[in-house]
Amino acid sequence: MATRPKTLQQARATYTTNRELAWWVFMRISGFLLIFLVFAHIFFNNIQINVATVDYAYVAARLSKAWVKVYESFLLGLAMLHGTNGLRYSIEDYFKRPGTRFWLKAVLFTAAGAMFVVGVMALWAFSYQQMGDAMNAVGHGG
């Protein structure tokens, strides 16, 4: 190659990773998957049952199912990564000062991480035993 880096500084200046490429591919694949996952989620929770009849017992029973925990965790993780990376793109584009970009991204990643943790906790907090207790408490036990 004609302009192969000759010093460490030059090498550092030309050093790149495939991180942006990987995120670009991820955004396409996750975007496609989310279309189906989100509509299925809406179907299960808003169309298959009447929202007006939803009570604590129903939610507890639903969240105690293993496939619901896995499905919703996957949906949550994928949506959070997709949305957070999209916001990161916007921050890269709309804020000129490197310091501003750094702090905005720090806040964004912290908030996204916290939301993901809270979401996963809510999904996995209902053990099978607790589900039984809840069902008993509202008279659906058995």
Added chain:
Amino acid sequence: MNVTFRIKRFDPEKDARPHWQEFKIEAGPMDRVLDVLNELKWEQDGSISYRRSCAHGICGSDAMVINGVNRLACKVLVKDLGNEIAVEPLRGLPVLKDLIVDMEPFFDAYKAVLPYFINDDPAPVAERYQSVEDRERFDATTKCILCAACTTSCPVFWTNGRYLGPAAIVNAHRFIFDSRDQGADQRLQTLNQVNGLWRCRTAYNCTEACPRGIPITQAIEEVKRELLWRRN
């Protein structure tokens, strides 16, 4: 035909911000926007500033925003615009005076992709042979005249001046897909950075703006695919 011609004026020595100035002029339907600008400058107001050189759509000097879209003033006829014409400087680059913008950030991005032939092999006795098919591969992107109409029509470039922009990617494409060239890895490395290729959101503004008819968005996609398959 009677034309109301509005120019977005800016004199850095007098004005705090740009303002519109209106001119009334009699123009022939076959006059180009550049002819009208020349007429105004030569006959009405000598202080109007703009770049022009060849006046035949090849030098790329007189790209500007004409009735809201990026065009070369020497390629747009008055009859296609009607009686109301408004010209502004290109967006996304600092305005120096009237319709003249600072092209340095644009050329910095252009230089970053090493827009020249790279081949360290000793030159053969005759030419470096290239088949018709291999030449065809990058034919479209050889037509770029560096007028900056594409880059300054890009919504990402408007907000993020660090983005290399369509013109730089087009000129990288011209050499990446040249069968005789050996610098593709270096160019792809530059394009693989945060503000390289991946900032493109396929808005298609660049393709619409190009006065040379280069399918720019398609060229950008081809470079994206090249990066995807070459580096994984």
